[in-house]
Amino acid sequence: MLARAGINPAIVEGSTDRVHTDQVARLFRLVQQQLNDEFMGFTARPCKYGVFAMVCDLVRHCKTLGEMLEKVVEFYNLITDEIHMQLDYTDTSVCLNIALRQPTLDSDHFLTEFLLVIWHRFPSWYIGEAIRLRETRFIHAAPEHRNELRIMFPGNVLFNQPGNGLLFDQQYLDKPLVRTNRELETFLANNPADIMTIPGEDNSLEAQIERMLLRFNHSRLVFPKTEELAQQMGVLPLTLYRRLQREGTSYQKIKDNIRREVAIDKLVNDNLSVDEVSDIVGFEEPRSFTRAFKQWTGLSPRNYCKYHRG
Numbered sequence: 001m002l003a004r005a006g007i008n009p010a011i012v013e014g015s016t017d018r019v020h021t022d023q024v025a026r027l028f029r030l031v032q033q034q035l036n037d038e039f040m041g042f043t044a045r046p047c048k049y050g051v052f053a054m055v056c057d058l059v060r061h062c063k064t065l066g067e068m069l070e071k072v073v074e075f076y077n078l079i080t081d082e083i084h085m086q087l088d089y090t091d092t093s094v095c096l097n098i099a100l101r102q103p104t105l106d107s108d109h110f111l112t113e114f115l116l117v118i119w120h121r122f123p124s125w126y127i128g129e130a131i132r133l134r135e136t137r138f139i140h141a142a143p144e145h146r147n148e149l150r151i152m153f154p155g156n157v158l159f160n161q162p163g164n165g166l167l168f169d170q171q172y173l174d175k176p177l178v179r180t181n182r183e184l185e186t187f188l189a190n191n192p193a194d195i196m197t198i199p200g201e202d203n204s205l206e207a208q209i210e211r212m213l214l215r216f217n218h219s220r221l222v223f224p225k226t227e228e229l230a231q232q233m234g235v236l237p238l239t240l241y242r243r244l245q246r247e248g249t250s251y252q253k254i255k256d257n258i259r260r261e262v263a264i265d266k267l268v269n270d271n272l273s274v275d276e277v278s279d280i281v282g283f284e285e286p287r288s289f290t291r292a293f294k295q296w297t298g299l300s301p302r303n304y305c306k307y308h309r310g
Contacts, residue, residue, distance in 0.1 A: 001030050025193035028114075042111035043082035044102055051079065052118075053188050059177075060184055065127050066173030069096060072119070083115070088165075093134060094173060097165040109140045112164050117152060120166055121195045125187070127175040130154075131168050132207070137161040142269050154207070156261050159269055206249050209233070213258055221262060221282045223255050260296040263289075267305050274301045 032038050037046030055075055062068040073085040073096075086097045098115050100106055116136060124130045136153035141160055143149075149157050153166075179187070187194050212232065213223060223229075229251065230237040244250055259281040266277045278289035293301050 001027065001034065025190075025196050028192050039082060039111055040114075042106040043080075043100065044105065045080070045082055047080050047082065052191065056184055056188055059126075060181060062177055064173065065123055065175045065177065068126065068177060069123065069173070089170065092170055093167055094170050095137075095165045095167045097163050099163060103139065109138070109143065112138065112140070113149065113152070116164065116166060118192075118195055120153065125194070126177045126179050127172070128178040129175075131166075131172050133166055133168050135165075135167040137163060137165045137167065139164055146269075156264050157269075158264070204247055205243050206247050206254055209244075209251075209254050210258060213254070220280055221259060223258075223282075226251055256292075256296065259292070263293060263301070264297075264304070267301055277301065 028040070031040050032049050035041055035046065036049050037043075038049055038051055039047045055072060058075060059068045059071050062071060069087060073087055076083060076085050082101050084097075084099045084101070086099075088095045088097060096119055098112070098119065100112060103112070106112055120131060120133065120136075133153055133155035135156045135158055136149070138149075138157070138159050139161055146157070146159075209229070224232065226240070227237050230240040233240060235243075240251070244254075263277050263281050266272045266280055267274075272280070274290065275286050278286040281289065283289035283292070290300055293299075293304070297304055299307065
């Protein structure tokens, strides 16, 4: 099967070489077809090959992302007991939760991660823009490929959570589905290759700056001045200010977002102390960090950790 997918079997024998996305997509499709199971053997009962295509046919008549997701949740909960999907709403956000009935059958969490990728990328493709994730939540502990997951799911990636889910702003629910039926047919013909190549990341100026700043920050966050950042971006400081303003943000907000995301990661996933995290994200003393963290999340660092560790 590896050969049919165009993959050298030696790669799975300890090689550090990467497999091209097209090869992985072909392998996934072959496994699904061979097993007649879109869950690829990671559940007690199969999900017959063709179910995803049926879902796509069902939602092509929907007008908005919110309507589409409600249909998807209703459909999967009707046709299989092996996974349970649920939409949880707050005043400003929504979380798409996906639970496996027998998570022990997915011991390496492959299916869990695969399903979350699908239900982030496919809706993003359908509305014509990447859905910016506030949080991606996993029940399992942080795996060795944790950094890969941060590339796959931009935003806060949290482990040891009460459930698996994608948290994003409710504003996306009103976005119209912009793809035509012909585009959907092409998408299905290439499935799952197109899902794996849909950008998971936001291409806004804000997101570009965030990625640039995170690349240059490792042990302790240090941010360039506005003038230095503008020079790195190849624009004038005033132009940078105006473009960010048009996106409804500012350099200060971007820095605060990065501090918040790094702080949450270090507190929840690395179990570092408040003092250690305060220093890492650039505060001179922990009390200032605690005040800022409470402004960002509504909770003190210690209470936030208690909440997310159950």
